[in-house]
Amino acid sequence: MKPEASASRAPWALLIVGCLAALLWHARGTPLGEPFADDFLFLERVRLGGPYTWLDGGGSPLYWRPLGRQAYYQLLGGWMLSWPLVVALLHAALLGASAWLFHRALRRSGMDPAPAAVAASFPLLVESARMLIGWPSHFQDVGALFFASLALHEASRGRLATLLPAALASLLCKEVGTLTLFLLPWWPGPGPTRAWRWRATAALAGMVAAWAALYAWVIARAGVTFAHQYGPQAEAATASPLPARVLWALSRSLRSIFSLPEQPGRLDLPVALGLGALLLAAAAVYFTQREARERLAGSRARILWGVAWFVAAAAPLAEVHPSWSAQRVVYASAGAGIALTALLAPANAALLVPLVALRLATFALSPGATSLIPAAPPEAGHEFDYRHFARLQWITRHTRDVLREKLPHPAAGTVVGQYQVPLMSRHTLGGDASLRSWYRDRTLSWVTFEQYRLAPRAVAGFVAFQPGEPHEFVWLEGEAMAAMVAGSEQVRAARWPEALARFEQAETLQRDTTARLFLGAVLAKQAVCHSALGEPERAEALATRALAWWPENPDSRYTLAERRLAARRYAEAETLLVEQLLRYPGDSGARTLLERVRNEALGPARPR
Numbered sequence: 001m002k003p004e005a006s007a008s009r010a011p012w013a014l015l016i017v018g019c020l021a022a023l024l025w026h027a028r029g030t031p032l033g034e035p036f037a038d039d040f041l042f043l044e045r046v047r048l049g050g051p052y053t054w055l056d057g058g059g060s061p062l063y064w065r066p067l068g069r070q071a072y073y074q075l076l077g078g079w080m081l082s083w084p085l086v087v088a089l090l091h092a093a094l095l096g097a098s099a100w101l102f103h104r105a106l107r108r109s110g111m112d113p114a115p116a117a118v119a120a121s122f123p124l125l126v127e128s129a130r131m132l133i134g135w136p137s138h139f140q141d142v143g144a145l146f147f148a149s150l151a152l153h154e155a156s157r158g159r160l161a162t163l164l165p166a167a168l169a170s171l172l173c174k175e176v177g178t179l180t181l182f183l184l185p186w187w188p189g190p191g192p193t194r195a196w197r198w199r200a201t202a203a204l205a206g207m208v209a210a211w212a213a214l215y216a217w218v219i220a221r222a223g224v225t226f227a228h229q230y231g232p233q234a235e236a237a238t239a240s241p242l243p244a245r246v247l248w249a250l251s252r253s254l255r256s257i258f259s260l261p262e263q264p265g266r267l268d269l270p271v272a273l274g275l276g277a278l279l280l281a282a283a284a285v286y287f288t289q290r291e292a293r294e295r296l297a298g299s300r301a302r303i304l305w306g307v308a309w310f311v312a313a314a315a316p317l318a319e320v321h322p323s324w325s326a327q328r329v330v331y332a333s334a335g336a337g338i339a340l341t342a343l344l345a346p347a348n349a350a351l352l353v354p355l356v357a358l359r360l361a362t363f364a365l366s367p368g369a370t371s372l373i374p375a376a377p378p379e380a381g382h383e384f385d386y387r388h389f390a391r392l393q394w395i396t397r398h399t400r401d402v403l404r405e406k407l408p409h410p411a412a413g414t415v416v417g418q419y420q421v422p423l424m425s426r427h428t429l430g431g432d433a434s435l436r437s438w439y440r441d442r443t444l445s446w447v448t449f450e451q452y453r454l455a456p457r458a459v460a461g462f463v464a465f466q467p468g469e470p471h472e473f474v475w476l477e478g479e480a481m482a483a484m485v486a487g488s489e490q491v492r493a494a495r496w497p498e499a500l501a502r503f504e505q506a507e508t509l510q511r512d513t514t515a516r517l518f519l520g521a522v523l524a525k526q527a528v529c530h531s532a533l534g535e536p537e538r539a540e541a542l543a544t545r546a547l548a549w550w551p552e553n554p555d556s557r558y559t560l561a562e563r564r565l566a567a568r569r570y571a572e573a574e575t576l577l578v579e580q581l582l583r584y585p586g587d588s589g590a591r592t593l594l595e596r597v598r599n600e601a602l603g604p605a606r607p608r
């Protein structure tokens with residue numbers, strides 16, 4: 001019986017299933033498959049009638065990936081919006097299939113079932129693989145890995161006719177595997193002759209050359225370009241030499257394979273000690289046992305092949321320096337898994353148990369997702385990690401849920417506003433592309449509150465974010481917002497009765513009373529008006545109520561401080577104003593009032 005024939009019945013093959021289950025479990029807590037950010041650029045193209053061409057970025061100015069973009073979104077765009085979880089499960093299935101194909105290729109090469117399963121599981125136990133499952137855009141990575149693993153499976157059996165189309169499909173998903181494809185014919189193990197390997201290498205070289213020529217033509221024709229020509233990547237490409245950027249990519253890739261964040265942390269030492277202990281144990285066995293050294297010699301080709309795959313896949317990530325996102329490493333992790341397993345297993349297969357345990361531990365300890373949306377993104381240096389991903393995906397899901405309920409059938413030309421957008425999330429909705437993709441109407445558009453305030457216009461309503469509230473996203477009526485903005489203009493002109501009337505109108509027009517942030521702002525502005533009109537009791541009552549509804553509002557503390565000053569309760573007034581300045585350091589009015597409070601608290605200066 002051939003080794004691969006019994007692979008599916010080997011208990012160790014269940015490790016792949018278990019790792020896939022662990023990956024899905026650790027990916028919980030976010031609406032997996034929900035499109036956001038770049039997804040809308042691709043969805044807008046396919047849902048609004050083209051242009052239908054494979055010879056551009058598919059809606060993005062970066063990269064040419066027609067299979068991972070145009071074809072994928074054309075086939076699955078409707079599913080993403082109706083049943084996004086189906087897309088996530090498809091990605092998970094393809095990752096599992098990739099591991100299974102690697103396992104079969106490793107068994108074909110003569111590796112025992114246990115090491116083959118451990119090596120094949122590496123792409124499944126990278127914490128950032130959760131993003132590959134949950135984010136539709138990352139089919140580019142999933143597809144590249146799946147088709148490359150299929151090409152490897154065919155190469156291990158000497159099937160050039162199926163190797164070439166699989167390798168091409170991987171390239172058309174994402175160019176990350178360009179260099180690794182040349183390793184496929186040289187997969188160690190019995191089967192293909194040396195003549196076949198050279199023939200396959202030449203065929204792959206011709207295919208890659210044709211692909212590269214077409215890529216260059218697309219760049220020239222459609223203006224498609226690369227990340228290193230934009231923003232911080234462009235600056236880094238100029239400021240940092242290529243060897244330094246390659247070293248940056250390799251070092252961070254190694255950390256990501258063990259689910260460690262980009263920046264050093266508390267797990268670095270335990271992981272280093274654990275890996276060091278495993279390598280020392282293997283070295284001791286090789287030093288003392290001749291049979292082990294002979295087994296290592298037989299595994300040398302797999303070790304070198306795995307290292308070559310890792311370097312060939314990780315080094316090109318120098319292009320994205322200095323912005324790190326670990327999901328790009330899942331492809332490279334396959335090579336690292338083969339190399340490390342092929343190094344340890346000849347010493348003793350028992351060494352694979354602590355290796356798997358170590359990777360499971362770091363995987364499990366990586367930050368999980370939460371449905372709560374912080375106003376600011378988690379601090380992670382330059383790294384885009386799973387917490388960022390979950391935050392942006394929830395922002396998109398909640399925004400869409402509000403629109404489904406409040407604006408099910410917008411008229412052509414409808415404008416929708418955004419109010420109090422979470423920090424560093426403007427790109428999440430892909431500009432107008434999200435609205436247009438959801439409703440299949442190219443006349444719809446978003447407007448930010450800043451744009452609206454500078455140039456008021458007819459707006460159907462605003463999707464508002466209110467952090468820390470049970471209802472984090474709410475709908476603000478367009479008429480209510482218009483009344484509040486008009487009232488603010490009257491305040492600037494010191495027309496207090498008119499301003500008060502507009503603010504009271506805004507409160508009446510706002511039908512959803514869970515919009516506590518907006519209503520708190522309206523009440524606080526009413527309090528300012530009552531204070532200016534000489535109605536201190538009413539002003540204090542409204543300011544207190546507004547502060548309870550929205551503690552961060554910029555008006556209530558100032559109004560209450562004025563009341564405390566009038567009552568000569570200087571300490572309370574000072575406390576309120578200090579709190580105000582801690583929240584709003586640039587509030588010149590609060591600073592002036594604080595100086596007045598302190599001067600009055602000291603009393604009139606006494607003559608000496």
